Amino acid sequence: MRACDLMTAKVATIAPNAPLHVVAETMVERGVTGLPVVDGAGRPLGLVTESDLLHRLAATEQRQHGYLWGVFHSISRQADEYARSHGQLAADVMTLAEDLVTATDDTTAEHVAKVMEERRIRHMPVVREGDRLVGMVTRAHLLRAALALPEHRDSQAPDNVIRREVIRAMRQQPWADTHFTFVEVRDGVVSFSGLVRNEHVKRGLRALAEEVEGVREVVFHTQPTPSYWIGAP
Structure with a gap:
């Protein structure tokens, strides 16, 4: 535009x-x-x-x-x-x-x-x-x-393709941890599990996933990263 x-x-x-x-x-x-x-x-x-x-x-x-x-x-x-x-x-x-x-x-x-x-x-x-x-x-x-931005939530995409694109996008962001934050996709619903540093990172992950075509919903089943871990803050 x-x-x-x-x-x-x-x-x-x-x-x-x-x-x-x-x-x-x-x-x-x-x-x-x-x-x-x-x-x-x-x-x-x-x-x-x-x-x-x-x-x-x-x-x-x-x-x-x-x-x-x-x-x-x-x-x-x-x-x-x-x-x-x-x-x-x-x-x-x-x-x-x-x-x-x-x-x-x-x-x-x-x-x-x-x-x-x-x-x-x-x-x-x-x-x-x-x-x-x-x-x-x-x-x-x-x-x-x-x-007026076009919505893509009604579009169809295989779950494995969505998962691949979400992980690819995570690897491009320095704040996203692909080693301890895991991604699963079922029927277009992206589920994050494992460890996430804080609510700011969760918000970033939600926005990141929602940009992927075919994603219908994003849910979290994560735990906060322990504060004593290096780089956790």
Whole structure:
């Protein structure tokens, strides 16, 4: 699945000189949490999110930074912080286009999710031909995509094939112990027995097994690895 399959194509936008109360009203009316800021030709100049507006509102309760803060932060950083805290227009509080993380039509859903997680962002504009805004992907789109992932539990696979694939997957993971954790499969039900270090490893094993095609259920008949064993924690 690609960004073009996930995105909202009819994106609400705002002008850079829009007052912040208009930005807030537009977000509420359109039911969105982020608005691309565009120029007259529709090219993205930046992005305003609900977090930017909340930061602006909360700034009225914040104390002014002291002398040392100014010493250890660049002039640009100080000016940007002041604009975000005191500005009245969308252009004052937005994330600038040069700092925006964008996607293209062909960016995969997996890559979008990875970048959003790493950068701790909730919106990713989709651009075409370098600078033309064509859509927006949000975390809500990714969640819907995750819910739409194809299920394979109704598919058929021989038990011996399932067991082989589960063990193969375990051998690829450094936290999975194929020496003391045993796998049996009957009618598509994967059963783990033997020793498992802790609940975290059990959760990992469950997720690992459920990824194998044909697995209908995962059960555990395991015991905790004794704490005195080397490497048990």
